Amino acid sequence: MSGTLLVRRAVHGATALGGGPRWRPSPYAVFGGLFWLVMSLAFWRVPMCCDFGQHAAVVERLKDDLLHPAHPMADLPGDGSAYYSPYAVLQGLFAQVTDLAGWQVVKVSGPLNLLVLLTGVGRFVRVLTPRPWAPVLALGAMVLLWGTRMAWWSGYLGLMSMTGNLGYPSTFAIGLAFWAWAWAGSLARGPRRRGVGAYVGLGALCGLVLLVHPISSVAAVIGVVAFAASGRKVWAWAATAATAALIASLWPYYSVFSLVGDASVDWIHRQLYSEMPQRFWLALLGLPALWLRFRRDRTDPLVLMFALECAVVAYGWVSGHYTYGRILGLTLVPLQFALAIELAAPRPWGARRGALAGAAALGACVGFFQLQAGAVVPRALDPIGFDQPPRWPDYGWAVGHMRRGDVVLTDGYRPTRSVPAYGVNLVAPAWPDASLDEDVRGRRLAAVRAYLAPDSTRRERAAIAHRYDVRWLLLSPGQKVPREAVVVDWSRRTGEVLARVGGAPRPHRDGAAPMNAPLIG
Known part of the structure; x- marks a missing residue:
């Protein structure tokens, strides 16, 4: 009898051969690892689109000059641009060391950002509950329970949206936000005797989130406040706030506090408030669970977090500062x-x-099946015809003729967001930026419209080209080529035309350009 018990005890905590402790991966380690692999591959297969070119352009400018980068999209100074965050500076340094292109660095950043996000989610859920399957279910809910209308935006964590934004600073910042919430939760519910250093460390992390992606930091701070309000030693949290403010104020590339009240991008974000029921209704399945938590504890951190985030989103709508709607994606997390x-x-x-x-x-x-499946099911393996992520055209055919730093005049939606990723500049940047006065950007946009107007004269076009040092025109199929421009190449996919302003065209790589392009002037 005693021999049988001895054998059972030896095998219970040991491997069959070595006698050491047996390690078993947690359910979240298994499913999180599989998710990391699948989503990394899904992200890599989607070509550059949307804001990808902007972030790749930031890396290119930092690769050229790490200490004094130019404007991300134009041949202008970049002093004060909020794109030059600690995250971007590290990317620029990595690009300098490896000599990778900006778009390659952003692609490499996707899996790394996802790793930060997944570990943050796991740590945060373990602070809330020790149940081993809770992180797995939380990850599934986070990427699937959105709605049945596309919600594609930086910082949104649905499967489809993640195929485009994993390489963005917002994903890295949100991953850090989950770590900050977990840290705050351990402080609020841990032992009473915790040194002030722990609160200072949390403040440093919050300050980093604030610098990496200011709007995501709003949700991050709300989560920390929710835990602080539900915990003890409220006075100690002052060290967290002071440290975060100090870290943010010391960053030399831009002043994060100058962004408070900035309304230059509110018009872009108004669409975040459109069709909200269709975009987010599946997340409301979590309301009964959140209500149960409220009944058990009126100061439950998830309840407080949800209430505060809803208040901020509502403020964005009422005040017209629609940029605050960017936290809508994280507002669903408590649910x-x-x-x-x-x-x-x-x-x-x-x-x-x-x-x-x-x-x-x-x-x-x-x-x-209604919305997210196309993110991870390639078209070749798709038996139904799921919606797929955007597949924007590649502009390598055009930038292959250009030199680094050349100025391109174009008003196309996709080229204005893509070609700066290759190290060239636009006459008029696509997005507002704190480093460039909006009146100046408005004059540049007006100059582009005047140049491309069908009734523009050769003298007017020459004056604009000289003022902004224009070397190239990238024209949509419906736009006419000026008589003084020389057609160099064209896209077989989109019909867009590349023309050089003055001088002889360089040899092109993909065959002869069409010589029957319509002319103006």
């Missing part, structure tokens, strides 16, 4: 995670929890 934690509770389940589980499973299926 999604409350649902996951409730469903991860050990059995027995009652009828209420069973109904909640059934609704969550149905919602996840609807979210996946």
Whole structure:
């Protein structure tokens, strides 16, 4: 009898051969690792689109001059640009050391950002509950329970949106935000005797989030405040706030506090408030779980976080500062995670929890097959015809004729957001930037419109080309080529035409350019 017990005890905590402790990966380590691999591949297969070119352009400018980078998209000074964050500076340094192009660095950053995000999610959920399957369910809810209308924006964590924004600073900042929430939770609910150093460290992390992506830091700070309000030693949190403010104020590239009240990009973000029920209704499945948490504890951090974030989003709508709508993606996190934690509770389940589980499973299926599946199912393997991520055209055919720093005049939506990624400049930047007065950008946009106007004269066009040192025109199929310009190449996919202003064209790589392009002037 004693021999049998001895054998059982030896095998229980040991490997079969070595006798050492047996390590078993947690469910989140397994499923999180698989998710990291699948989403990294999904991100890599999507070509440059949307804001990708902007962030690649930032890396290119820092690669050229790490200490005094130029404007991300124009041949202008870049002093004060909020794009030059600690995250971007590290990317620029990495580009200098490896000699990778800006777009390559952004692509490499995607899996690294996703790793920060996934580890942050796991740590945050473990602070809320020790249940081993809760992080897995939280990850599933976070990427699937959105809505049935596309919600594609930087900082949104649905599967489809992540295929485009994993390489962006917002993803890195949100990953750090989850780590900050986990840190705040451990301070609020840990031992009473915690040195002030822990609060200072949390403040440094919050300051970093503030510099990397200021709008995401709003949600990050809200989460920290929610834990502070639900915890102890409220006075100690002053060290966190002071440290965050100090870290942010010491950054030499731009002043984050100058962005407070800046309305230059509010018009862009107004669309965040459109069709909100269709974009986010599946996340509302978490409301019953959040209500249960509220009934158990009126100061529950997830409840406080959700209430405060809703208040900020509402303020953005009422005040017209629609940029605050950028935190909508993180506003869903308390709903999604409350649902996951409730469903991860050990059995027995009652009828209420069973109904909640059934609704969550149905919602996840609807979210996946209705909207998110195309993110991870390639078209070649797609039996249904899921919506796919955007596949913008590549502008390598055009920039291959240009020199680094050349100025391009174009008003096309896609080229204005793509060609700066290759180290060339635009006459008029596509986006507002703190380093460039909006009146100046407005005059440059007007100059582009005047140049491309069908009734423009050769003298007017020459004056604009001289003023902005224009070397190239990138024209859409419906735009006419000026008589003084020389057609160099064209895109077989989009029909866009590249023309050189003055001088002889360089040899092109993909065959002869069409010589029957329409002319103006």
